[in-house]
Amino acid sequence: MPSLRRARGAGCHCLGLGRPRRGRVDRGAVRPVGFSLRWQRFLQADRTRGLHRALRADPAGDRSPSRAVRSPRPAARRLPLRNSRQAAGGAALDRHHQDLRQRPARRRPHARRRRPPRIPRSRLQRGDPCADARRQPLERTQRPPQRDGIPPIRPDGPRARYAPMNVVAAFEAEAARxxxxxxIVDGQGRxxxxxxxxxxxxxxxxxxxxxxxxxxxxxxxxxxxxxxxxxxxxxxxxxxxxxxxxxxxxxxxxxxxxxxxxxxxxxxxxxxxxxxxxxxxxxxxxxxxxxxxxxxxxxxxxxxxxxxxxxxxxxxxxxxxxxxxxxxxxxxxxxxxxxxxxxVRPTREGEVDLVAFPVFVVANLALGVTSVLPNWNVRKHDGANVASIAAHIRRHGITRVLVPPSICERLANLEAPPPLSTIFTGGGPVFPALLERLALKLPGADVVVVYGSTEAEPIAHLHARDVRDEDRIAMQQGAGLLAGAPISEIHIRLEHDEILVTGEHVNKGYLDPRHDAANKRLIDGAIWHRTGDAGRIDSLGRLWLLGRHEARVGTLYPFPVEVAAMSWPGVRRAALIGVAGCGVLAIEGDGRHRHEWQARADCLGDLVVRQIDAIPLDRRHRSKVDYAMLSKKLK
Missing domain, CATH: 3.40.50.980 (Rossmann fold)
Incomplete structure (x- = not known):
């Protein structure tokens, strides 16, 4: 029996197509029909279709070379078999096509996916917002693991694999239990x-x-x-x-x-x-x-x-x-x-939290803790009605509060504040005087001060009971503001007194890459976030805040001066700012102590005390000094 390659050649030759061309067949190339192996096979099947039908109609018919196989086509299209060699080749070609019909169907190649338009590298380096927006479809297929600091689960090769997950799965599990x-209880009680x-x-x-x-x-x-x-x-x-x-x-x-x-x-x-x-x-x-x-x-x-x-x-x-x-x-x-x-994980069942920060509401949903939302305008924390807040706490049986310092100020002003087990506060500086007032009005409450930023939350925390007498004296003498011990999952370093942090929960980049150059640092292969705050680490490993690094006036940072001034008589709020190259200490308070303020300010540095009716605060939590607005107000 002739081999398959010989049979193919003989079959093609007997049908008048010639022998197939040897060598690789480029599927993408454009060639004449006679030189394409795919087209040769198509023509072979087309020209022998009549032969196959005749064989199926008469399986026991005579296949001798002397008898021509009758085709159902018209007589003029009959295909005679002239000699034994051509008959053998035709039979082998018939068996070959029968084998092809018995093979499984060949899968068609997938359609090529349409690629997003290419963005010039120069525009990406400049941080073009339009280029960033057009790059949005690439996020589904190109997800660099270093963007959010999440390492690949199995880095098996150039295309790392990731375990499927969803942040809402933890809430669904708690909802089932x-x-x-x-x-959630909203501000109207629903x-x-x-x-x-x-x-x-x-x-x-x-x-x-x-x-x-x-x-x-x-x-x-x-x-x-x-x-x-x-x-x-x-x-x-x-x-x-x-x-x-x-x-x-x-x-x-x-x-x-x-x-x-x-x-x-x-x-x-x-x-x-x-x-x-x-x-x-x-x-x-x-x-x-x-x-x-x-x-x-x-x-x-x-x-x-x-x-x-x-x-x-x-x-x-x-x-x-x-x-x-x-x-x-x-x-x-x-x-x-x-x-x-x-x-914030509760130590007992049945805790009910008053939460003013959305990030803590999301955490409570995953923990299975009831969250009560504020009943005041969160854009004006300093204008909240404290009596309404106290009634809100008693009505819903709230045991813990997570509120900014401006709300803690109002709770501390109540004659008989509602009983609370824990107070979490943050979003602005919490001065020692406020901690002392809260401890006096709520002696059984655990007051926790949380330090963090939008890019890294949390960084450190401090329990009011851990503040020692020597720490209070140091803050009154200009040592800064104690923020407490950093959490174990974060790394802190100081560069020119500025606090830099990195960790798995520290954001590694902004949506607009133009902001990364000023706020991110690449050190030893790790991306560090520049908080913009100045600080120092004491011998016990605790973090002390000195204020905004860029708000330094000469050699003086804001917090050492402001925290010390907050302990002076008649001072409600203080802010250090530079005006025309001179250090100005703006004080909001009782003006009858102005001469005493100036005398104490001289002990801290070359400062000029100016009394002001109201120091402008930030728009989010109404707890931090808005230095830009204060500068305009003083000028």
């Missing part, structure tokens, strides 16, 4: 259980998925701090979308800045905020408008995303310049929640 426990919150999240995620929201899509949120906000955030994370949360303290300016910076796909709003989609020019082009009251059908599964997939884009307070966009991944949020949980 605590179905009937209250999860409550929702963990089970109902998970059910609403499921329906909302199904509705948004049906409308085209999927993994990596950015959703700009414009809603008040209420139950609907956290339902919407959990629903967006459930389907893998990215929540864009503008800075609330900036109002409409913050919303417009977020829209320009992130270029979202959809706009999520409730109530009168929905009108902003028409009123603001940055939002008119968004045709996909979502509400927290959308309802879908069916059970929506949690999307398994990678640890480096973006989950949240928030903004800094803008107290030191333009608000910077920070992108947090699912892995980063899970790590941050774990660090916050180490700090």
């Amino acid at each position: 605590r179905t009937h426990q209250t999860a 409550a929702i259980t963990f089970g109902d919150l998970a059910a609403r999240c499921n329906l909302l995620a199904a509705a948004w998925r049906a409308r085209g929201i999927g993994r990596g899509d950015r959703v700009l949120v414009a809603m008040g701090l209420g139950i609907d906000l956290y339902v919407a955030m959990a629903a967006a994370w459930r389907i893998g979308a990215v929540v864009v949360f503008p800075e609330p303290a900036m109002g409409l300016a913050g919303l417009r800045h977020a829209a320009r910076t992130t270029m979202p796909k959809a706009f999520l709003a409730a109530g009168f905020y929905r009108l902003l989609g028409i009123a603001l020019p940055e939002l008119r082009g968004l045709t996909l408008k979502l509400t927290p009251h959308d309802r879908g059908a069916g059970n929506d599964e949690i999307s398994a995303v990678e640890a480096t997939d973006a989950a949240l884009i928030s903004f800094t307070s803008g107290s030191t310049g333009s608000p910077k966009a920070i992108m947090r991944s699912h892995g980063f949020l899970a790590t941050q929640n774990a660090r916050v949980a180490d700090l």
Whole structure:
């Protein structure tokens, strides 16, 4: 029996096509039909189709070379077999085609994916915002592990693999265990259980998925701090979308800045905020408008995303310049929640928290702790009604509070504050006088001061009971502000008195890479974040804050002078600032002690005391001095 290669050659020769051309066949090349092996096989099959039909019709027929096989085609198209060699070749070709029919079907090659437009490297290095926005589709396929500091789970080769996860999975697990426990109570007293919150999240995620929201899509949120906000955030994370949360303290300016910076796909709003989609020019082009009251059908599964997939884009307070966009991944949020949980995890069941910080509400949902939202305007903490806050605490049985120092000031002014087991405060400097007043009014409460920033939260914490008498004396004499011991999961270093931090829960880069050059440092292969705060480490390993590094006046940092001045008689607030090259200590308080203030200021340095009616504070927590506004006010 002739070999298959010989049979192919004989078959082709007997059909008048000639022998196939040897060598590789380039599928992508354009060749004449006669020189393409694929076309030769096609013509072979076409010309022998009649022969095959005849053989199937008469299996026992005579195949001798002397008899021509009758084809069902017209007589003029008959294919005679002239000699035994051609007959043998035709039979071998017939068997070859029969073998091909018995083989499994060959899979068609997948269609080539359309690649995003290439962005010039020069524009990426300059940090062009338009280039960053066009780079958004690349985030689904190109996820550098060093962006959020999440190392690959199995770095097996050039394309590292990541374990699927979702930050909302921890909340779903707690909701299954605590179905009937209250999860969130809003400022008006409306409550929702963990089970109902998970059910609403499921329906909302199904509705948004049906409308085209999927993994990596950015959703700009414009809603008040209420139950609907956290339902919407959990629903967006459930389907893998990215929540864009503008800075609330900036109002409409913050919303417009977020829209320009992130270029979202959809706009999520409730109530009168929905009108902003028409009123603001940055939002008119968004045709996909979502509400927290959308309802879908069916059970929506949690999307398994990678640890480096973006989950949240928030903004800094803008107290030191333009608000910077920070992108947090699912892995980063899970790590941050774990660090916050180490700090706020309750020691007993039944704790109810009054929470003014959204990051702690998210952590409480994963811990299964009930969160009560503020009943005051969070944009004006210093104008909150303290009697209403006390009634809010008693009405809902609140045992712990997580509030900024400005709210702690009002609680300390109450004659009979409600009983509390723990007070967490942060977002601004907490001076020793406030800690003493809280300890006097709430002797059984554990007061915890948390130091951190938007990029790294938390960094250090301090229990008021751990402040020694010598620490209080040192702060009154100009040693700075004690922030406590750094947490074990963070690394701190000082460069020219500036505090630099790194760790798994420290953000490694901003959405706009132009901000990285001024706020990030690459040291020994690790990315360090420049907090902008000056500090020092004492012999016990505790961190002392000296104030903003750029706010130094000569050799004096703000906090050593301000903390000392806060212990003087008649001083409600103090701020050190440079005016025309001179150090000015602005004091808000009783002017009858002005001469004593100047005498004490002379002991700290070459300072001029100026009394002021009100020192401007930051817009977010109303606890930090707004030095830019103060400079304009003094000038």
